[in-house]
Amino acid sequence: xxxxxxxxxxxxxxxxxxxxxxxxxxxxxxxxxxxxxxxxxxxxxxxxxxxxxxxxxxxxxxxxxxxxxxxxxxxxxxxxxxxxxxxxxxxxxxxxxxxxxxxxxxxxxxxxxxxxxxxxxxxxxxxxxxxxxxxxxxxxxxxxxxxxxxxxxxxxxxxxxxxxxxxxxxxx
Ligand code: PNS
Numbered sequence: 001x002x003x004x005x006x007x008x009x010x011x012x013x014x015x016x017x018x019x020x021x022x023x024x025x026x027x028x029x030x031x032x033x034x035x036x037x038x039x040x041x042x043x044x045x046x047x048x049x050x051x052x053x054x055x056x057x058x059x060x061x062x063x064x065x066x067x068x069x070x071x072x073x074x075x076x077x078x079x080x081x082x083x084x085x086x087x088x089x090x091x092x093x094x095x096x097x098x099x100x101x102x103x104x105x106x107x108x109x110x111x112x113x114x115x116x117x118x119x120x121x122x123x124x125x126x127x128x129x130x131x132x133x134x135x136x137x138x139x140x141x142x143x144x145x146x147x148x149x150x151x152x153x154x155x156x157x158x159x160x161x162x163x164x165x166x167x168x169x170x171x172x
Contacts, residue, residue, distance in 0.1 A: 003031035006086040006117070007079045009071070011040040013047055014151045015056045016133055018125030022090045023056075025119050027063050034082050035060070035068040038075065046134055046158060059148045076111040087116045092126045134159075 008026055012019060012035075026033045037052045039045060047055070049070040056068045071078040079087060087107060089100055104116035120126075128146045136143050137155040144152050 002085075004086060005032040005034070005082065005084045006030040006088045007034045007036050007075075007082055007084045008088040009036040009038055009075050009078070011043060011045060011130070012037050012052045012056060013043070013045045013130050014052060014133065014147060014155065015059055016125065016128045016130055016147050016151075018090070018092070018121045018128040018146075019056075020059045020148065021121045021125055022088070022119055023060050023066060024063065025121070026088045027060075027066050029119075030086065030088070031065060033066045033088070034084065035066065036071045036075070036078050036082075037068065038071050038078070043131075047154070051154070055148065055151050055154070058150055074110070076107050076114060079114055080111065085113075085115065087114060089116055089118050090121055091118045092121060092129075 006026060006029075008023060010019065023033065023035060035056055037049055037056065039049070045052075049072075053068050053070055060066050060068065073081075075087065087104070089104070091097065091100060100116075100118065107114065107116060125146070133143050133147055133155070137152075138159050143155065147155070
């Protein structure tokens, strides 16, 4: 029987526990899963591609059929290079659907045999996004239940660079 290989693309800036949950689910469905770390031209990245790849590698250490690589081409080209049959995407809520439908159809126009398969992360993470994580962390909020530990530490370090410590008003 043909082994089914999937690519799971994203900008992962940074990877969240929702992404990790989806990678684990994907690794149980597909024979091989390649996590592709790309750049979304509509968003600026806080972490470099190398940093983002390392965070994911660390988070999925021990899952034998998962590999993590950066890519900078069209997604369909990346999938072709990896000889993948499937693009795996996560759907958290109906609000993700419009954009993901458009992407899957445009990718199908360019690569007719490549199927996009959607999976839902655990409801525990259905509201978690990398953008919200960065927003919370930039205000020094606690994101420890939503990202891997080393991401939490890196966020604190990166976002505190150049930021003066918030001074408390002295009581008169
Ligand atoms: O985490 P994101 O922001 O949803 O990831 C987006 C990503 C990197 C998967 C997407 O921007 C992408 O596929 N980029 C590669 C260029 C491409 O193929 N775009 C789709 C056709 S216009």
